[in-house]
Amino acid sequence: MYLDGKIGIVTGAAGGLGFEIAKELTKNGATVIITSRKKSKLTKACNLINKNCLGFELDVSNRKSVMKFIGNVSKKFDSVDILINNAGFPFEKKIWFKKIHGISEMELMNILQVDLIGTFRVTKEILKLMMKKRKGVIINIASTPAISGHTYGSPYSIAKAGSITLTKHVALEYGQYNIRAFSVALGDIYTEAMRRSLSRSELLKARTENTMKRLGRPEEIAKSIVSIAGDNFSFSTGNTIIIDGGKIII
Numbered sequence: 001m002y003l004d005g006k007i008g009i010v011t012g013a014a015g016g017l018g019f020e021i022a023k024e025l026t027k028n029g030a031t032v033i034i035t036s037r038k039k040s041k042l043t044k045a046c047n048l049i050n051k052n053c054l055g056f057e058l059d060v061s062n063r064k065s066v067m068k069f070i071g072n073v074s075k076k077f078d079s080v081d082i083l084i085n086n087a088g089f090p091f092e093k094k095i096w097f098k099k100i101h102g103i104s105e106m107e108l109m110n111i112l113q114v115d116l117i118g119t120f121r122v123t124k125e126i127l128k129l130m131m132k133k134r135k136g137v138i139i140n141i142a143s144t145p146a147i148s149g150h151t152y153g154s155p156y157s158i159a160k161a162g163s164i165t166l167t168k169h170v171a172l173e174y175g176q177y178n179i180r181a182f183s184v185a186l187g188d189i190y191t192e193a194m195r196r197s198l199s200r201s202e203l204l205k206a207r208t209e210n211t212m213k214r215l216g217r218p219e220e221i222a223k224s225i226v227s228i229a230g231d232n233f234s235f236s237t238g239n240t241i242i243i244d245g246g247k248i249i250i
């Protein structure tokens with residue numbers, strides 16, 4: 001199979017898009033490590049994925065938690081082939097719909113701590129493992145407002161834009177170790193979080209904003225991401241791959 005023998009990590013994968021990505025990785029032959037801040041969610045999620053799944057607790061906003069996680073991974077595996085930084089600050093309408101002048105420093109920092117600094121923390125430690133084996137792929141889940149900007153929600157756009165820049169640095173600094181990196185800028189994907197958070201009219205509006213006039217399906221996004229994680233993209237690195245039904249085209 002496409003990813004036979006590979007070890008992959010997906011952060012924030014007890015539900016939503018992360019769960020679909022983890023499931024697709026195992027369908028393609030990989031062994032997957034999924035993470036959640038809540039231990040109780042992990043067993044259930046792993047049972048739904050398949051036997052090649054392990055769950056570890058991880059809060060990317062906390063350095064100690066990241067170090068404990070890395071210790072747990074290192075005890076089980078001597079290498080990691082794929083890291084998917086999917087963990088993202090929970091979608092909160094009251095922050096998302098704010099303009100810059102109404103955003104507190106705390107709101108900004110909370111989002112940066114997860115989507116940007118959390119991604120940096122995990123990437124930094126996993127790079128050390130990947131460098132030893134001189135191979136690896138790191139995929140950062142970003143979002144289209146990081147490229148185009150938006151009329152609100154700046155902390156999120158800024159955090160994801162930072163993760164896109166981090167991707168470029170990983171590609172340039174570690175290409176010599178055969179480590180590749182990609183950002184995936186997603187449009188509106190119909191995940192549990194989106195279903196929970198948006199009203200019917202907001203969902204309808206999101207549907208009309210791209211050229212395909214529909215929301216993305218988590219399973220199709222997972223397939224695209226798994227394709228990037230393997231050798232189909234072996235001579236590509238540092239790029240931002242936009243998966244958004246043609247909402248922004250560059």
Ligand SMILES: NC(=O)c1ccc[n+]([C@@H]2O[C@H](COP(=O)([O-])OP(=O)(O)OC[C@H]3O[C@@H](n4cnc5c(N)ncnc54)[C@H](OP(=O)(O)O)[C@@H]3O)[C@@H](O)[C@H]2O)c1
Pocket residue numbers: 011012013014015016017018035036037038041058059060061085086087088089090091114118141142143144185186187188189190191192193194
């Ligand atoms: N859905 C979309 O339309 C869309 C569009 C563009 C980008 N994205 C990005 O895609 C990713 C997945 O989104 P989703 O829609 O599946 O939302 P989601 O269900 O809220 O997924 C985010 C995951 O991040 C984890 N998380 C939150 N805070 C964390 C922390 N401090 N440390 C570690 N993990 C943490 C959560 O897991 P636990 O609660 O189990 O810890 C959660 O499962 C996110 O990065 C999001 O920004 C989504």
